Amino acid sequence: MTGPATDPTAPASGDTPQHPRHQLVDALMHPVRFSLVAALANVEQVDFPTLRDTLQVSDSVLSRQASQLEELGIIAIRKGYVGKRPRTWMSLTQEGRSRWQAHLAALQAIAGT
Template sequence: MTVPDTGSSLDPTIQHPTRLALVAFLSGCAEADFKTVRERLQMSDSALSKTVAALETAEYVSVRKGYVGKRPRTWLALTFDGRRRLAAHLMALQSIADQARAQAQD
């Protein structure tokens, strides 16, 4: 099966379901603490850390570390570029779905 030409392409960095879930979650907020993201996405600390590291390297996600009282905290945020790339990826997915629907009606 071939993927139809959508005019824009799917983003390989966020094509993996875990990465897509993370950037989608972060797109709904200014920033979120690591624990909230971990619980919401039902991931282990190590799996989330690896996912965040990959997205931080690609500059989709920014990481801020600090303290609340004496307890260390980590906050995650989707960068402007990450938001832009997520929007383009979702548009490409929508285009694929629209084309499939149109072909099914033919």
């Protein structure tokens, strides 16, 4: 008995380009984290209430997802005051911008655009 037939004109397995899905950023696969990074991609920074309302999530969901992204170095969280009121602002780090662009490029490659 012989093994499966192979196409002699097909490239060797080591020569096959890797599927673009392998370039997706795992941290951005969660819908809220994806939306959060997308909201920060074209701005310098955004305050917590604006992000919460834009993403239509609860305070706890936004806080939890933002903390995970901060731990990964994708976003920066800054706390301060406006008058006597505490405020939280979020922004993408340089690494976060690079990872966002790589994730979008992988999605476009998968979609064939």
